[in-house]
Amino acid sequence: MSELHEVRTAERIERVEHELAAHGTERIFSFFDEESNRTVYVKQAEPVHNAAWLRFSRWATITLGLGILQPGADPDGEKALRLEAGRLRRLQDRGISVPEVYAAGYNWIALYDAGENAAVCIRKDVCSYEEKRRLIVAAAENLASLHSMGLHHGRPHLKDMLWDGETISLLDFEDGYLIDVAREKRIMRDLLLFLQSIYKEAAEAGKDCGPELAQLAFSTYAAKETYYASYAKKYFGDLSVLYLLLGILRCAGSDLESVYQTLKLFRQA
Structure with a gap:
């Protein structure tokens, strides 16, 4: 079962990488997966252009005792996206309604519609x-x-x-x-x-x-x-x-x- 899962995972990653080559830097796009007969959406990480502002805003709100109002975005967008797939899988296992993960890579994630x-x-x-x-x-x-x-x-x-x-x-x-x-x-x-x-x-x-x-x-x-x-x-x-x-x-x-x-x-x- 584990070998079959690994093969299927590798095939899905290969399919997404093929689509990535076709779509270039397009941040969000979709394709139709014939195996599952479902649409898959791919999201690529994007550079955080306002990282300095995020860090300053976070420091300012914490200093003023209003940490609860700080911005929630991670200045490292790629790292945040890499953590997303594992988080979605764990939440799905616990009964929270989240999109099903099709596959995930270093700087992208693919989810079923x-x-x-x-x-x-x-x-x-x-x-x-x-x-x-x-x-x-x-x-x-x-x-x-x-x-x-x-x-x-x-x-x-x-x-x-x-x-x-x-x-x-x-x-x-x-x-x-x-x-x-x-x-x-x-x-x-x-x-x-x-x-x-x-x-x-x-x-x-x-x-x-x-x-x-x-x-x-x-x-x-x-x-x-x-x-x-x-x-x-x-x-x-x-x-x-x-x-x-x-x-x-x-x-x-x-x-x-x-x-x-x-x-x-x-x-x-």
Whole structure:
């Protein structure tokens, strides 16, 4: 069995390397795998052009005692992508819905198709409002399942989730490089970023469903993971100075506005 697995793995790597030669530096592309009758998406590592800024931002937030708000991206994009395949396989073994790994290399990863980008479903009219609600419930439940194991994602934005009409799959765990942040705060940070992404995607698409969908997400999450929901509500609800500051700066962009709305949800929940 192990020899057969090794042969199959080698064949898949060879197939992806053939596709890489054809696609060059294209960062994300797909091909059809005849053996499984499924589409496979390949993602290549990209250079982190703002590595110095990431390091400075991380140092600044930690120095100011706001490490929970530090950027989660790893300055070494290739290393982060190499860790992704093993992480996805381990999570799948533990029952977390993630894309199935087709193969992985030094600076690329290939995953079986797991559906449409969740952010696209929220932004556009390809999904009915009822389907958007089902998507949000599935996302909140899957994230709560991850957190109930004491694990965090790092950046669970809607754009880092896939929706196949029934199931949400989490991906892009490589964006979870945090320093000097306790496990509980990493998980609370996940919840903050998840809710914030709902507000942001809806607002940038000109939709007015953000507040209702975010409230649905939080109530669904809280029903399954009461401890971290309560912890996040108290922690973020007590950030009064930051809340007031964002209330002044919120007009500067969708990121600040969506964080403000998320803190407001925690304060009112």
